[in-house]
Amino acid sequence: MGNARIVGSGSFLPEKIVSNEELAATLNSKGIKTSDEWIIQRTGICQRHLAENLTTSYMAGEAAKLALLDADIKSSELDMIIVATSTPDNVFPSTACLVQANIQAYSASAFDIQAACSGFVYALSVANSFISSGFAKNIMVIGSEIFSRIIDWNDRKTCVLFGDGAGAFVLSESGDLHSGILSVDLQANGDYSSILSVGSHFNNSAIVGDPFIRMDGQAVFKQAINFLEISARNICKKSNFPLESIDWFVPHQANIRIMNALGHKLGIPNDKFIITVDKHANTSAASIPLAFDYARKDGRIKERDVVLMQGVGGGFTCGSILAVV
Ligand SMILES: CC(C)(COP(=O)(O)OP(=O)(O)OC[C@H]1O[C@@H](n2cnc3c(N)ncnc32)[C@H](O)[C@@H]1OP(=O)(O)O)[C@@H](O)C(=O)NCCC(=O)NCCS
Incomplete structure (x- = not known):
């Protein structure tokens, strides 16, 4: 047993990138004032990726596949999939169940966690508890979001701040309490x-x-x-x-x-x-x-x-x- 250790990680970012200049030009054309300078100075943001017609579960699945490769384990070895998201594909089934089918991890239980931007850390803590208690050996934890769909693109106070993407960890037993x-x-x-x-x-x-x-x-x-x-x-x-x-x-x-x-x-x-x-x-x-x-x-x-x-x-x-x- 022991603690949960990060044995693999993976990322997915949609191809479509929108720079501050492009976003500012779109907003300015609607009479909403903003600029690249304002966004960089107040936030540090230069660009964002947008999912367009992708889904949260698709992005989560792509990040998960890369994390499995990185960890060098098969999807059939996963005991559990936890997806942290506030922008799921559906009310239910959970995004985690859709990922389970996508990566064919049929030995894994699957559920979502919603704790907004703290969701991934909450999900990691749940995975750690399952692993350290001996209930699970390998868990996929994913954060996947399409905030571009819940943004008011006419509200300059929020629309410049968010982007879309997914990241995944594979957690496994560490074998000791010091790693x-x-x-x-x-x-x-x-x-x-x-x-x-x-x-x-x-x-x-x-x-x-x-x-x-x-x-x-x-x-x-x-x-x-x-x-x-x-x-x-x-x-x-x-x-x-x-x-x-x-x-x-x-x-x-x-x-x-x-x-x-x-x-x-x-x-x-x-x-x-x-x-x-x-x-x-x-x-x-x-x-x-x-x-x-x-x-x-x-x-x-x-x-x-x-x-x-x-x-x-x-x-x-x-x-x-x-x-x-
Ligand atoms: C949103 C945020 C960047 C705004 O920066 P700020 O320095 O607090 O700016 P203010 O809200 O005081 O606004 C200053 C002025 O800029 C304006 N402004 C707001 N958004 C603007 C934009 N995109 N472009 C240009 N001007 C903008 C405001 O209307 C205000 O104008 P006013 O002085 O005429 O009223 C900042 O408050 C922030 O980052 N907050 C936390 C957001 C966050 O992290 N959210 C997610 C947490 S998980």
Whole structure:
């Protein structure tokens, strides 16, 4: 038994890329003022990938196939598939069941988790519990999102921030307690539910309420830094692991200024932060596995490195995972 260890990772990004200049030109042509300079300066985002006619389950399946290859295991060896998403293909069946059929992982149970942009960290913590309790050996954890479908493209406060994509990890038994996932910290506070939400539901074939993301940007900005700092300190305390000994910080990729402020509060230099928000924008539950996979493939995150992954977002939710790669 032992903890769950990341034995493979994979990413999928849609082909279609929209630069800030292109997005600004479209918005300006509708009389909505924005610019490449404003978006870069306030967020660090330069471009985003858009899924167009792809589905969340398709993107999840593509990322999963690459993670299986990377882990060098067969889909038939998976015991469980967990997909973190707020933008599933259907109300049900779960996206995880659609992925199971796509990759033919018929020995795996399958379900989705919804914790907005913290979803991937919540899903990793669930997978870790199943593996460390001996219930499962190999689990596929995926974050896959198509936020472009729940964005109001006439709201400049939100439409410049998000992108689409999917990232996946294969987790397996580490064999000991000193490698793999060392500790988990999960938080939620529903008192902040209104600062970031999609406040709608289905009722008798109609969408009731506002179908788009609405956000109090400044409140989210403040709470994100607050929650991330508390959670980072909590997890280090719980695991008795010094913050300064962490090799890589992989926070949710929402805004470069949130990551810079977090680094400043924690006293961690910026070059220890993996940053992909410039290329991917905010891909919600997919942002952490996309950033992790990017840095693993470019050789920065290496075996035995200690990594802190942190999600934060709607709910309000936050979560941290401290892991030895
Ligand atoms: C959204 C965010 C980038 C806005 O940055 P900000 O520095 O807080 O900017 P403000 O909201 O104070 O807006 C400043 C001005 O820019 C305007 N503005 C907003 N979006 C704009 C855009 N895309 N282009 C140009 N101007 C814009 C505002 O209307 C405001 O104008 P005003 O001063 O005339 O009222 C920032 O608040 C943020 O990143 N928040 C967190 C978002 C997030 O991470 N969400 C997901 C969490 S999972």
